[in-house]
Amino acid sequence: MTRLPVSMILGAALSAVFLAMALLSFVWTPHDVEQLVIANRLQPASSEFPLGTDQFGRDLLSMLMVGARVSLAVALVAVSIGVVIGVPLGLAAAATRGSLLDELIMRGNDLIFAFPSLVIAILITAVFGPSAFNAIIAIGIFNIPVFARVARGGALSLWTLDYILAARVAGKGRTRISVEHILPNIVNLLIVQATIQFSLGILAEAALSYVGLSVQPPVPSWGRMLSDAQTMIYSHPMLAILPGLAIVLMVLGLNLMGDGLRDLLDPRLRRQRQ
């Protein structure tokens, strides 16, 4: 095993901190985030409120913790939608390359790529109402073509290898070859893409909740914390800086981890590094 790249360690550490915060928020937060205590409004950082409070007297640390949970959950489910639907589509397209099915899948991908995601999200919300569930659907749909494309690209180069030919000589069909031979050999690519999509999902969730289209009050989210802090940015800048910093650090951590994983898992890059 080679040395782990520094970026990988840093990224994994950052991501782990936020994950720990999110998990902890399920069982314990310093204060109840749904309880408004106007007497405590706009407190500076203190031993009781480590990061201070907002204009409704809610503890900022507690809100950031629950917000991390919301961000991670939305991004995780959205990425899963992309993987579960996109990867089989990409494998099917590669297995039947050049056929009508391949064309249909890939042109369908192009169609989804051509829509701006925020517009679709607004559309979904306009029809079904704003909620975390609808935000997940909106973000998830746009992950499908990404994973389909990565899976197809990786699979296409594998389909030309002799061991695939050997499997065909052993009487195995396309589906079986895709599952037994192709999928395990493109898992690397998919893991790296998943980390990148995960960080993009967190950004998308922040954007949607900023315009009020994701999880609804009183559940806090990073995006809405930002939009709520907008009016007080000059008097109480920390209210905007803290959720902004959380988003930046989380995305940075995931991107660093994605880069590190790519270096680690891609044998071509691994050889270069040595």
Next chain:
Amino acid sequence: MIAVENLSLAIHGEAILRDVSFAMVPGRTFGLVGESGSGKSMTALALMRLLPESARTSGAVTLDSINLLDKPEAEMCALRGNQLGMIFQEPMTALNPVQTIGNQVAETLRIHGIATHADARDVARARLDRVGLPQIALDRYPHELSGGQRQRVCIATAIALRPRLLIADEPTTALDVTTQAQILDLLRGLVEEEGMALLLITHDLAVVADMADHVAVMQAGEIVEQGPTPQVLSEQRHPYTRALFEASDHRPARTPRPLGAPLLTASDVDRHYPGPRTGLLRRGAPVKAVDGVSLTLKTGESLGLVGESGCGKSTLTRALLGLDKVQGGEIAALGNPVSPAMPNALRAGIQVVFQDPYGSFNPRWRVEHLVAEPFHLLDEKPTREDRRRKVGEALLAVGLQPSDMDKYPHEFSGGQRQRIAIARALITNPKILVLDEAVSALDVRVRARILDLLADLQDRMGLSYLFISHDLTVVRAITDRVMVMQAGRIVEQGPTEQVFAAPGHEYTQALLAAAPRLPGYARPS
């Protein structure tokens, strides 16, 4: 005069070269021969000072009594391309695909500040003419040229400044025999006319015998023997030289047996690919990759199929294995029609071994799993113990240990992997084995052992082989009958010895004339 004196090289503390010494004379060719991993290419890279960062060298490489190993990198840059030129094995990757060939040849001149843009183009034109490409315009791109033409462009680039030393690292290994002969002719002419020294690195003794004035034989980072080529090759003082020589035209012992009924037949098989798109809905004429091919493989027979790259051998192989549909004609194996829809039981009777010992296995599977994959063809899958027992027997049959089944493919050498590939092909007890360039990627000694194994398996199991190769020596060693394929057609066929001794078709004659031959020195006993 370029001399290498006691050159030693270590990478990460591991010795790669030990006390390598030899000298090269202007206007002469020095051959460096050895198997893969013997350190041939590392010697060349050490001469050019193109070694990886972690490499540590000692000894000296002297050019006009100046030690190149002491030179700072900036001075080496001035020497490379100017005094020292180099060409590589793979002409496609040695050229930049997005630059015209004219620019790539002229680049050397401009980098060294020898010529202005316009002059450089004139020189590039002259050098391309010299390497035999007068008809190729300077503004062509590498992908528009054939493999042989690309290698000529690489040579033009390397000799643009008339270097004192030209290093050619396996310059013809990726080329067909007829192209190889032309490239070797070109190199020979350049050495004579331009008076440069040529360091020719190759695994092929026949090429060295044909080209080099002096030769050094390299094994495991050391030169075991060197001297004038005729002397080294005829005396063969070192056992390693002798082993290489013997392996180079090794013929496995085969027991002649009466041939049985036809097992695999093809009659008038056509395999066409759709032509290139010429418009939105129009396509050009279809490409006839296989054009009216007929063949018969009898029980116990070993049938060779020879041809250069692009002649349709691989396409024909895929059709014979029932992987691709044919557009015309019929294929039958073991009395049943062959097609992509053929039953598994029939597939089990005709198996295949591929060329590339590295691409033939899923790197994530253990050998047990890999070798047992064709069990998928059986109606009754063996139980786990049964499976392990059969895989163990198959590994023993190909000269490996049953305990090897728990390892991964990357733990084996190229020759061992090819044994695993043979074990996989034999696990369903097929009657027909298709060997698609099965020994082409192997070193000569390993190749000789695999050929012995194949001959032995044929004797023991009564197999019939369809042996596909571009390598005439190998085909001659292991086949009873041979077919020569050119541009999708079989142009000549007959008993192997007869075809090789008296080729009838002009293409066969050209192939045989182009193949470098080892001189028939009497072997010292």
